[in-house]
Amino acid sequence: MAQATVAVKQLPHHKVKVKKPGQRSCNEKDDKGKICGGHLKRWFYMADVLEQACGDVAQTYGTDAEIYRCEHCKTLYLPNPEDPHGLNVAGQGTISTFGLTLPPKDATKTAVTSEKPAAEKGVPPGSKPPASPTAAKAPVETSPAKAGEKPTPPPAAKEDAPPNG
Numbered sequence: 001m002a003q004a005t006v007a008v009k010q011l012p013h014h015k016v017k018v019k020k021p022g023q024r025s026c027n028e029k030d031d032k033g034k035i036c037g038g039h040l041k042r043w044f045y046m047a048d049v050l051e052q053a054c055g056d057v058a059q060t061y062g063t064d065a066e067i068y069r070c071e072h073c074k075t076l077y078l079p080n081p082e083d084p085h086g087l088n089v090a091g092q093g094t095i096s097t098f099g100l101t102l103p104p105k106d107a108t109k110t111a112v113t114s115e116k117p118a119a120e121k122g123v124p125p126g127s128k129p130p131a132s133p134t135a136a137k138a139p140v141e142t143s144p145a146k147a148g149e150k151p152t153p154p155p156a157a158k159e160d161a162p163p164n165g
Contacts, residue, residue, distance in 0.1 A: 008078065009060065011056040011057065011060060011076075012056060013054050013056050014056060014057065014074075014075075014076050015028070015075045015076065016075075016076045016077075016078065017075060017076070017077050017078070018077065018078050018079075018080055019040065019068065019077045019078065019079060019080045019083070020080060021080050021082045021083055022083070023040065023077075023080070024039065024040055025037050025038065025039055025040060026038040026039075026040060026070035026072065026073060026075055026077075028070065028073050028075045030073075036070060036072050036073045036075070037072075038070040038071040038072030038073060039070070039071050040068040040069070040070055040071075040077055041068060041069060041071055042066070042067075042068055043067050043068060043069035043076070045057045045058060045067060046058060046063055046064070057076070066078075066079050
């Protein structure tokens, strides 16, 4: 990709750079030559109290410009004109490894399934197929009482016992 160098007007109280395509961390070098590496975060300078006192950014770029700022060295970054807009700030992401981004399968090539279609089961089109035999079972009596006997009531609570609590 060809890098186009864009001349950026420097502000008196801020260092201003243009992001490289896909750049997410600061590439400003300190006195020792070490790269800062701080995350570039969208900076809403109109809500920043310190910037309101300065006013350089609002005067130069307007009240709602898209500006990013390094979280460590506070260098300002303007968006790259080559970057696509409207995407996630984390970038485009990777193509799915599960094949979800592949085109749909051809209609003539269908997968073999273990279930027969509803028309082959004798169900008219538009009606619901019969429920699975395991889905609707009658409730099973689980009490130990034998058939024909009345169930025994639970034991009554003693009145002289202290209440639980």
